[in-house]
Amino acid sequence: MxxxxxxxxxxxxxxxxxxxxxxxxxxxxxxxxxxxxxxxxxxxxxxxxxxxxxxxxxxxxxxxxxxxxxxxxxxxxxxxxxxxxxxxxxxxxxxxxxxxxxxxxxxxxxxxxxxxxxxxxxxxxxxxxxxxxxxxxxxxxxxxxxxxxxxxxxxxxxxxxxxxxxxxxxxxxxxxxxxxxxxxxxxxxxxxxxxxxxxxxxxxxxxxxxxxxxxxxxxxxxxxxxxERDWAMFMTTRTGADYPARDQAALERARTADGEVVTPARYPVLDLLETWEVRSMLEMMAPDIEHHHEVDGDTRTAIMLHADGSWARAVQVAGGQPIVHQGGPRRLWDLLDEVRAYWLQHGQLPLHGALARVSPDGTIRLRRGQWSASIT
The missing domain is CATH 3.40.50.150 (Vaccinia Virus protein VP39)
Structure with a gap:
C-alpha cells in the first residue's frame, strides 16, 4: 500500500x-x-x-x-x-x-x-x-x-x-x-x-x-x-478480559414493568447516549447509570438502570407528552429532570470550564461559580 x-x-x-x-x-x-x-x-x-x-x-x-x-x-x-x-x-x-x-x-x-x-x-x-x-x-x-x-x-x-x-x-x-x-x-x-x-x-x-x-x-x-471546554468520551478502564455482563433480566423488567410511580414527563425524551453534556451532569449526581434508547416507528423509549435496583422508562409517541415509569430506591428520571431544569434556568451546565482540585488519593473536587461537586 x-x-x-x-x-x-x-x-x-x-x-x-x-x-x-x-x-x-x-x-x-x-x-x-x-x-x-x-x-x-x-x-x-x-x-x-x-x-x-x-x-x-x-x-x-x-x-x-x-x-x-x-x-x-x-x-x-x-x-x-x-x-x-x-x-x-x-x-x-x-x-x-x-x-x-x-x-x-x-x-x-x-x-x-x-x-x-x-x-x-x-x-x-x-x-x-x-x-x-x-x-x-x-x-x-x-x-x-x-x-x-x-x-x-x-x-x-x-x-x-x-x-x-x-x-x-x-x-x-x-x-x-x-x-x-x-x-x-x-x-x-x-x-x-x-x-x-x-x-x-x-x-x-x-x-x-x-x-x-x-x-x-x-x-x-x-x-x-x-x-476543559471541550468534549470527549472513551471506554472505561477494565480489570479483566471484558466488562462485567449487563443484567438482561433487569433491563427487561425496566422495559416492560409498571412503575411504582407513573407520571407525565416534563420534557421530551432524550437519547442520553448522544446527549453527552446532560448525561455527564447526571453522572455527577448518580454515577454508573446504564442508558438505553430505542426507536420503533414514531415511538421513542429511554431506559435508565442502576445496580442499586433503580430504574426508569420514558415512552414518547409521535411527539406527544412522554409517560414515565420509575421504580427502585431512587427516582432516576426525576434526577434527569433536575439537570434539565438547571440547564433551562442557567442557560448552560456548569461542568465544562470548572476548576478542579485533585487530592493525593485521587478525589476530584470541582467548582464553578456557586456550583461544586466531588468525584470519588
Whole structure:
C-alpha cells in the first residue's frame, strides 16, 4: 500500500499547520496497526479484513474515525467472517483527531517522558514515539494480547517503547513528565499522581462523561487543573478480559414493568447516549447509570438502570407528552429532570470550564461559580 500520501492527507485534516503532532501523524502507518477491525451493521458486529480489500482498508485506516478492534473478548485478529460478537467494544484505534486532541491537552514538549494509558492498537503510542523517540514512551494496557500485538507492530514501524501489561489504575513503573489516557477513569488513580513529579501534567477523561480533565501535580501530592471546554468520551478502564455482563433480566423488567410511580414527563425524551453534556451532569449526581434508547416507528423509549435496583422508562409517541415509569430506591428520571431544569434556568451546565482540585488519593473536587461537586 502506498500509505504515505494518505497519512499526509490525514495529518492535514486533524492537525494545525504549526502543530508539533503534524509530522508524527504524517509519518505513522495507521493501517499497519489495524489490519482487521469490527464494523457495526444492522446484523451486529461484522469483521472487516484489510488485506482482502486494500482500498477499503486504506480508506478506513486514514479516515478520522475510530476503528473498533475488539468486542467483548474477541479481537478482530482472531475472528472469522461468521463471528458476530454481541458484547461491548473493549479496544479500538481511537480516531486520530481525538488522539491529537488528548496529546495537546497533555501539553507534551520535546524531551518529556510520557505514559500512554490504553495501548489499544498501538497507533497512539507510535505517534508519541515518532515525536519523542521510543526511549521516552511507556504504554500500558490490561490485555496481554493487545500489548503483544501492538509491540510487534510498533517494532515493524521502527519503534520500541516500554510496553507494560497491567492495571493502569494500580502501581505504575517509574516517574514520567506526562500522563495521557485514551481510556476514562473515576476518580484519578492515586498511582498516577505518585508517578508524576511536581509540575508534571495529566490529561484524561472521566468515566461515563464527556469531561476532559487536565491537571498539574502540586507539591502536596495532589494536582490542580480544570475541566476543559471541550468534549470527549472513551471506554472505561477494565480489570479483566471484558466488562462485567449487563443484567438482561433487569433491563427487561425496566422495559416492560409498571412503575411504582407513573407520571407525565416534563420534557421530551432524550437519547442520553448522544446527549453527552446532560448525561455527564447526571453522572455527577448518580454515577454508573446504564442508558438505553430505542426507536420503533414514531415511538421513542429511554431506559435508565442502576445496580442499586433503580430504574426508569420514558415512552414518547409521535411527539406527544412522554409517560414515565420509575421504580427502585431512587427516582432516576426525576434526577434527569433536575439537570434539565438547571440547564433551562442557567442557560448552560456548569461542568465544562470548572476548576478542579485533585487530592493525593485521587478525589476530584470541582467548582464553578456557586456550583461544586466531588468525584470519588
Amino acid at each position: 502506498d500509505w504515505t500520501p494518505r497519512a499526509y492527507d490525514l495529518a492535514d485534516r486533524v492537525t494545525r499547520p504549526d502543530s508539533p503532532w503534524r509530522a508524527p501523524i504524517a509519518a505513522t502507518p495507521r493501517h499497519a496497526f489495524v489490519p482487521r477491525w469490527w464494523r457495526y451493521t444492522a446484523d451486529g458486529w461484522a469483521l472487516q479484513d484489510g488485506p482482502a480489500d486494500e482500498e477499503a482498508w486504506a480508506a478506513a485506516a486514514y479516515s478520522d474515525r475510530t476503528l473498533v478492534t475488539q468486542v467483548g473478548s474477541l479481537h478482530a485478529d482472531h475472528a472469522t467472517p461468521a463471528d458476530r460478537p454481541t458484547g461491548r467494544p473493549t479496544s479500538s484505534s481511537t480516531l486520530p483527531g481525538l488522539v491529537v486532541q488528548m496529546l495537546e491537552y497533555a501539553a507534551i514538549t520535546d524531551g518529556d517522558t510520557v505514559l500512554d494509558v490504553g495501548t489499544g492498537s498501538g497507533y497512539g503510542t507510535a505517534v508519541l514515539c515518532s515525536r519523542l523517540g521510543s526511549g521516552r514512551v511507556t504504554s500500558i494496557d490490561i490485555d496481554t494480547y493487545l500489548t503483544k500485538a501492538a509491540g510487534e507492530r510498533l517494532t515493524e514501524a521502527g519503534h520500541q517503547p516500554y510496553l507494560v501489561t497491567g492495571d493502569a489504575t494500580g502501581p505504575l513503573p517509574g516517574v514520567v513528565d506526562r500522563i495521557v489516557a485514551m481510556v476514562s477513569v473515576r476518580p484519578v488513580p492515586a498511582s498516577w499522581l505518585e508517578a508524576l513529579p511536581t509540575g508534571g501534567r495529566l490529561a484524561t477523561t472521566l468515566t461515563n462523561t464527556s469531561m476532559i480533565l487536565t491537571a498539574t501535580k502540586t507539591d502536596d501530592g495532589g494536582a490542580v487543573g480544570r475541566i
